[in-house]
Each structure stands twice: as structure tokens, then as C-alpha cells.
């Protein structure tokens with residue numbers, strides 16, 4: 179055996195100088211323990227830092243190497259595939275290695291924690307370890323280290339499942355193991371032992387009887403409750419070996435205490451059958467292919483996902499199913515849990531750090547075969563992927579807006595290629611980029627053009643709010659919408675009202691002089707928070723009390739503007755006092771579980787109207803909803819973003835899709851100040867194809883994606899002049915080096931020109947092909963490394979940006 183006693187380690191020091199692996203010597207006691215994918219502690223300069231082992235080697239260009247100080251994992255937490263993916267991400271997004279690894283792991287593995295050893299089974303441990311535990315179930319890892327017992331011994335028992343290395347996150351809840359009881363003898367022997375028991379041992383007999391009937395392990399708590407007895411009646415049976423006990427880890431399952439009704443696959447419609455066939459074929463033949471499942475809302479896309487995943491599970495392979503964070507509703511989770519039960523892990527941001535870690539570990543330990551989750555679930559450490567599905571592929575939340583700036587779709591395709599499995603992108607309103615690729619034949623296009631149950635797409639009525647104003651209606655509800663809501667109230671049907679804006683998006687303005695309260699550190703209006711009567715900034719933590727007089731002109735007519743969900747709710751209650759309204763926005767869903775509670779209230783028919791923001795636009799499927807109202811269709815249109823029309827079209831289509839999904843036909847009312855805008859008009863006609871060709875012409879004319887690629891460079895500095903200067907220099911440098919066919923725009927102040935007292939300038943590159951681009955930009959980052967490290971200057975580079983402000 180060649181001894182590879184050098185570890186190549188990526189250290190947790192994010193800077194461009196340290197952005198490469200460093201070599202460390204592996205001390206003998208860690209031989210075989212230090213392997214690619216584990217975390218280690220190493221000396222780095224005067225400090226000790228954490229790092230990831232990316233490779234082992236037996237030679238280094240340096241003669242004297244410092245030794246690895248400590249090993250944090252006994253089994254790798256990054257697979258070799260993920261290590262490679264990390265490298266790819268780093269190159270692709272120009273981020274640091276360390277950030278690429280960190281992004282793939284649950285928070286717990288990055289945070290400060292206490293390491294413990296947990297005894298999982300009663301089974302005898304090797305003598306030294308038995309002595310160390312001395313009858314306890316949990317010990318601090320430090321104790322193990324001080325005892326000087328070899329790591330190999332520990333690694334072996336961990337591997338055999340007798341002991342687990344546990345990361346105890348600070349600020350954590352309840353206990354996580356449960357005592358399990360199971361029979362220690364077979365039924366016949368139990369029967370005999372029962373007969374031998376003294377007459378008065380009634381409870382013991384009951385226990386024995388219980389296990390003759392139910393030989394499966396059961397938690398002690400459950401057993402005692404069921405038999406209405408105490409531990410005292412178990413003890414003698416345990417001592418005689420008639421029963422055995424062991425500890426089992428309980429996961430902090432966020433969906434515990436919830437029964438999931440088992441669901442069966444539907445017989446597919448002809449259209450569904452045609453769409454799923456190529457997917458199943460790829461699964462069967464282990465072929466990689468990217469497919470776009472373009473299906474109108476309510477056409478049964480999810481059923482196709484479910485049946486494809488079933489096929490993958492039956493083959494013994496694994497599946498990743500991505501859904502946008504806001505669509506990760508209990509309803510959605512239920513559909514997956516209902517079909518696949520405990521074989522599903524769920525990952526979303528509402529989970530606590532501990533819960534996220536638990537879900538991740540189920541994947542790592544191969545206890546589940548499916549993960550349903552938001553963006554970061556794309557890094558699930560599966561090793562045998564059979565399919566990757568991205569639902570609502572047009573959602574911008576699939577792009578991470580922080581280091582590393584990756585798009586989950588790109589990672590999905592990377593992983594799909596390596597695992598030889600299909601990648602399915604699903605949407606009713608695919609991004610222009612994706613649809614264009616499908617049309618060109620780069621992706622395979624699968625189409626669902628009809629809704630289930632022969633339901634038709636709901637009729638959309640556009641209401642011109644300017645005319646309402648002329649007619650003397652100053653309310654935020656048009657007459658048409660009001661009338662239709664009242665109709666629903668009479669018929670006991672339900673209404674979804676959508677406000678394309680967050681609840682707190684109201685600002686304060688003086689009616690006399692036009693003064694708007696702005697954040698003194700960021701160039702944006704402060705938003706009014708009604709409960710606390712305060713003005714707050716979204717970007718920094720700045721807040722101040724609501725002014726009673728205008729600071730400019732002393733006028734008292736300074737008040738808040740804009741329609742937040744709270745205000746709509748109040749208005750609605752005034753106009754329709756009999757209606758029961760459920761409001762869903764960031765304020766009402768902040769508490770854990772609140773989201774689920776509000777939705778199920780509405781689902782049970784306990785409210786007539788569901789009023790909400792973006793978060794109700796997706797995934798909801800309620801039988802009794804026959805009317806959807808959109809209060810302000812235009813608010814997205816006015817953003818400084820070349821995708822604003824596309825986003826408006828997508829959102830309107832999604833929202834409309836919530837109505838009439840079942841037997842009762844649905845109706846949609848869209849209120850707008852610009853009914854003639856093509857995105858609004860075409861969304862009302864559900865004409866994706868027409869929208870696509872119209873929008874493509876504009877994109878071509880203005881040199882935007884998918885005809886051109888974009889790179890956005892944003893420079894920020896506390897000193898405005900400096901920020902501008904640096905951006906200027908970068909633009910000039912790039913203009914001299916990039917090809918003539920590329921356009922370099924800038925320097926220009928960003929749409930958000932100042933955040934947290936930092937001035938922001940940007941430079942935009944539009945290009946068709948720039949193979950040298952990354953190299954050049956790396957040079958730029960390197961050049962400014964010193965200033966960046968001092969944290970004065972920030973340069974962010976975003977390839978294929980989704981956020982342009």
C-alpha cells in the first residue's frame with residue numbers, strides 16, 4: 179500500500195491569495211482517517227483554521243510540511259463528485275473554493291458546535307471505549323481525545339453503527355434519542371416465559387403478550403402509554419433477556435405528528451403518457467438529456483414528476499426534486515410524502531439548523547431516496563442519481579445572489595451529465611433562455627397543453643384602473659372585482675386576492691412638498707411598519723419613528739402611501755364586513771408553522787378570501803377557489819430590469835392558474851393601469867408562444883439574453899469618487915481586451931446607488947463569445963485584492979445576472 183501521507187487542504191480563509199489547496203502532513207494517528215471530503219483543523223500562519231481535504235498525495239513541492247492538527251469528520255461529508263463540483267463552481271462563478279464547499283453543506287457543519295459521541299446500541303464496545311463511556315450514553319468528544327484512544331478504533335465502531343459522532347449546535351432543543359424496546363426471544367419462548375410468571379405479575383404478562391402480537395421494536399414511551407404501565411414492569415423482563423432495549427436517534431422531523439394519506443398514481447392521460455415516455459426511457463437506459471416540460475397550470479406536471487421518481491426509486495436510484503422556496507407548501511410536501519412516505523427528505527429554509535442537518539444526514543446515510551427542496555437541495559449528497567427535476571424552472575430564486583453566484587439549473591445539468599440521468603425542467607412559463615433552447619432542439623420539448631378534468635383556463639377580465647378613477651371610484655377595488663367577490667360570498671365559494679407587492683412596501687410622503695422619507699445610508703425610501711409606527715430600511719438596519727411633521731416644510735400632511743396587504747385587508751373588511759379574510763405575507767408568516775396553519779385554515783373553508791403576496795402565487799390547489807383577483811398587475815413592469823415584462827407575464831399566468839382547477843369553472847380579474855401592455859394582454863389570453871416571439875424580438879433588438887450573454891460587475895466603496903474611479907478603470911481595461919463584438923456599458927451608478935453607506939457603480943458586458951473573460955476578470959480581482967481584503971472595496975461579478983439593481 180502506498181502511503182499517501184500528505185493532505186491537500188482548502189483553508190477557510192477566503193482571499194484570492196489563499197484560494198488554492200495547501201499541503202499538510204498527516205500524522206500517523208490520523209492515517210486512514212484523513213481522506214478526501216473530511217474537514218480538518220490545520221495551522222495557518224499564527225492561527226488554527228478549518229479546511230476541507232480535497233485530495234491525498236505522497237509528494238509535495240515543499241520539504242517541510244506542518245501536520246494536520248485535528249480531524250473533524252470520521253466519514254467524508256463531501257463525496258468525490260461534490261469535491262469536483264466545488265472546483266467547477268469555483269471556476270464558473272469566480273468565487274473562492276471555500277465558499278463553493280460551504281454552500282453545499284448544512285449550516286450546522288459550518289457553525290460553532292460541540293462535538294459529542296453518542297452510543298447508539300447497547301452492544302458491547304471494545305474495552306477502552308466501554309471504559310470511556312462508563313455507563314453513559316453521551317460523552318464529549320474532548321474526553322475521547324484526552325483519553326488517547328486511537329481514531330481507528332473509533333472509526334470502526336462508528337462504521338459498525340455502534341457510536342455516532344454528533345454535532346450539538348448551540349441553542350438547541352429537546353432530546354434526540356428515544357429508548358426502544360423489542361422482544362429478546364421468539365414468540366414461542368415468550369409464551370412459555372409468560373406462563374412461568376407469577377400470577378400477580380399482570381402487567382408483565384401484558385407486556386409479553388404485547389410483544390407476541392407485535393414483534394417490531396417500539397418506543398418505550400409509546401409502549402408504556404399503550405399498556406398504561408411503568409418502567410417497573412419492563413425491568414424484570416429486560417433483566418431476564420426476554421426484552422431488549424436500545425436507543426434510536428429521533429430526527430427532528432418537522433412533519434412529525436402529521437399523517438400523510440397514502441396516494442396512488444393516477445392512470446395518466448394520453449398527453450401525460452406522451453410526455454412521460456421519453457423521461458422513463460432515459461431513466462431506463464441511464465441516459466442524460468435535458469428536457470423542458472412545458473405544461474399549462476393544472477395540466478398534471480406534478481403527477482409526471484411523481485411517476486418518474488417512482489421509476490427511479492424502483493430502480494434503486496435517487497431523485498432530486500427542486501421547487502421554489504415559496505412553493506414548498508405543506509400541500510406540495512404532502513403530495514411527495516403521500517406517495518413516497520419516509521423515503522423523502524424535505525429541505526427548506528423554514529427548518530431550524532438542526533432539522534436541516536437531520537434531513538441532510540438522512541440523505542448522506544442513504545435512508546432516503548428522494549429529496550424535495552429549495553435551491554440548495556441540488557447539492558444533496560446522493561451518489562446514484564436517477565433524475566433531477568426542477569419545477570417552476572423560471573423562478574429567479576434558483577439563482578443564488580451571493581457567493582458562489584450559481585444557478586441551480588446549471589448545477590443540475592452538471593450533475594445529470596455525471597450521473598447519466600435526465601434533467602427535467604418544468605414550467606407553464608419557461609424562461610426565454612430555456613424555451614429558446616428547447617425550440618432549437620438543445621433540450622427536448624415535452625408539452626402538456628390541456629388542463630386536467632377538461633377544466634378550461636379561467637376567463638381573464640382586464641380592468642383599466644384609470645377608467646375606474648374617471649368614474650369616481652377611488653378605492654383599490656374595481657367595481658367588477660367587488661361584484662364578483664360578492665357573488666362568491668353568496669355562493670360560498672372562495673376567492674384568492676393577489677397583491678404584487680410586499681405587505682410592508684409602503685413609503686411615507688409629504689402631500690404638500692413631495693418629500694419622501696429615505697434611509698440616510700442607502701438610496702431608498704424607508705418603509706412604514708404599522709405595528710411599531712416606525713420607518714425602516716430594507717437594506718441596513720436603520721429605523722426611526724414615523725414623523726408627525728414633514729422635516730422639509732413642516733406640513734402635517736405627511737403620511738404613508740402605497741398599498742400594503744394590511745391596508746388592503748382593512749379596506750376589504752370595511753367594504754365586506756361579513757367576509758372572513760386570511761392574510762398571508764411576510765408579517766403573518768414569520769412564525770414557524772404559520773404558513774401551513776393559514777393555508778390549511780383556508781383549505782378547510784374557514785375563510786372566504788385568501789389575500790397575499792408572491793407567496794400565494796404558486797403551488798396552491800384548492801377545489802373551491804373560483805375567483806382570483808390581481809390588485810396591481812403593473813408593479814413589476816416599472817422595475818429597471820430587462821426581464822420585467824417576462825416576470826409580469828409569468829406571475830400573472832401563475833396567479834391565474836390558481837382558479838378553477840377542479841370542477842367549478844374559474845374567473846380572473848386583473849386590475850391594471852396599462853391593460854395595453856403586451857405582457858398583460860398576452861397573459862390574459864394565456865398565449866405563451868405569442869409572448870415568446872414578441873419578447874424575443876425585443877431582446878434581439880436590445881442585445882439581451884438569450885441572444886447575448888451578460889456579465890454584471892458591481893463595484894462599491896464608501897467613497898463615491900473611488901467607486902466610480904475603480905469602475906472606470908475596470909471598464910477601460912476590459913474595453914482594451916475583450917473582442918469588438920462585445921459591448922461594455924459603464925461605468926454607471928447602480929439602480930440602487932447607495933447601500934449601507936457604500937456607493938455602487940456598475941459595468942455591464944454584453945457578449946456572444948468571450949473565452950478569455952474569466953481570466954481577465956480574475957486579473958481584475960487579483961489587482962484589487964489588497965483593497966478588497968481591507969473591506970473598503972467590494973467587487974462583485976455576476977455571470978448571467980438575474981438581479982440588475
Ligand SMILES: Nc1ncnc2c1ncn2[C@@H]1O[C@H](COP(=O)(O)OP(=O)(O)OP(=O)(O)O)[C@@H](O)[C@H]1O
Nearest residue numbers: 444445446447475476477478479480481630797835
Ligand atoms: N392522470 C390524472 N388523472 C386524474 N387527475 C390527475 C391526473 N394527473 C394529475 N391530476 C390532478 O390534477 C390536478 C392538477 O395536476 P398538477 O397539480 O399535477 O398540475 P401541475 O401542472 O403541476 O399544476 P401547477 O403547475 O399549476 O401547479 C391535481 O389535483 C392532480 O392531482
Ligand SMILES: [Zn+2]
Nearest residue numbers: 688691728731
Ligand atoms: Zn413637506
Ligand SMILES: [Zn+2]
Nearest residue numbers: 697700715718
Ligand atoms: Zn438603509
